[in-house]
Amino acid sequence: MLAASQPLVTADRPMLVASDMHRHFEGLHAVDGVSIDVPAGKITGLIGPNGAGKSTLLAVLAGTLPATSGAIVFDGEDVTSWPAYRRARHGLVRTFQLPSEFARLTVLENLLVAAPKNRGDSLVGALRGRAYWIEDERRLVQQARALLKRFGMSMKESDYAGTMSGGQKRLIEIMRALMLGPRLLLLDEPMSGVHPKIVLEIQHYLEDLRAEGLTILMVEHELHMVERLCDTVVVMAQGKVIGSGTMSSLRRQREIVDAYLVG
């Protein structure tokens, strides 16, 4: 369902190229000259110790945090000056490290609200009345229900998202992001604070999504998970990229093991 709306991507073409990204907070250089390529159709892992600047980098790529300097090209377009909402509409979609559900919207509404191309999602469209947008709404409800079914949450559709468990909120957030029809998904620790059973489910979903051609960049602490899931891994420490490659090749590099991969 997702793959059908995606443009075909070749494996060696980067979906996103970020060059010399900087993000400074007062004197702190949280992201300090990072350049990365995110290959299309792959899952790229972003690892590093706490405070390495991973989440900041993700926020800067998504535009939810403005970069101090640097350039971002997303799928061939320079999006550096674009605000976050415009990048999201364009298919560069992020999730958050902390649960960020819309608590007093139902689970189904959390998905529907993210859907672009609803005629009722503008003031004029809304004022024209239900008859004007109900067809779009029905189509999107179907699409959202298909996602809920796939993620095993059909029975929860009418519950307030705020009443869901931590793991379910993660799933809601991933489904919500998928409703946008993303081309690149930026996941910030999608497994943190999630029950091990749901961790496995999320892992399978992410593998399925990759098989459908979706590109993913994910920050993750759980290295076994990264090893199983990620095609390439980028290691950050103190705001800089200190290495990249497959997990097994990284394990052989002395300085990276010293900096992060202890044990």
Added chain:
Amino acid sequence: MNTYYAVNLLVYAGVDIIACLALNLQFGVSGIVNFSFIVFQAVGAYAAAVLSMPPDTANFGFQHYIGGYSLSFPIPWIGGAIAGGLLAIPVGFVVLRKLRSDYQAIALLVLSVIANAVITNADKFLGGAAGIALVPQPLSERVDSGTEPYQYLYVGITAVCVVIVLALVNRIVNSPYGRSLRAMRERELAATAIGKNPVQLKMTIFIVGGAIAGLSGAILVGYIQVVAPSIWLYPETIILFAAIIVGGRGNNVGAILGALLVPVGFEEITRFLNNSPSIANLGPPGLIPALQWVAIGLLIIGFLWFRPEGVRPEARRVFEGAPVRED
């Protein structure tokens, strides 16, 4: 209960309902804490006044104001709504773009205080502290406004406005657009991350709400025929917030209920108490009106503490064909 009192109550109820529907759209649905709401009602009242008044040289020039266009109904009311919407543009531009929402609330509260002080002291602009009096009533050039039928006519026109405004806000709140507004209210950053532009959403609702508030002001001034800074002091906004909190944030029916319970019901009851000599003479002069404010404060705190969702909470949206749960 005489006709005049009943009509008075009904018109006030209509004005308060329209105002509460607008504030509910801004605060209850979209999460904009508009502590300067009453200013938008006031600007509508002033606009309607100067549009319907003759130039200030009339009536022996005893009051001073700009404009004075002697326009007939419904232009002053439409003008009042437009004025409310227009004022929202510069205010929203300054307040809604950069500030975090708690600072937005403070900035808007301060704006309300400043606006009142400025209008009070600029006595050649909009009548100063005395305000503008003898505002012609709508249609008074065609119908004798001193008669009982005219009173009912006024209630009728007010009711039509209530119905129109209710239909508009219902369409907004119950649409996919309303859903986007609620998502922004719940978590602005996450809404941005799914492609919503919060500044644009807030600006739009600020303008729409401002226009509706302006209309409510025009209806009010057409009835009481006077507008002065003393009727739009910032605490008036707090009363409307109390109404929304009591009625149920995010629910239009709740907003109507809140308007009837707080600005109309609660204020009338306390006014009655003040009119009763045995109670009014208790304590030092001014004690009872002061206690009225204490009571409003307690009402807000009480509801936030014991029933934060209000009398009529925001409805949970269940979609057609939803699986039935076994609970």
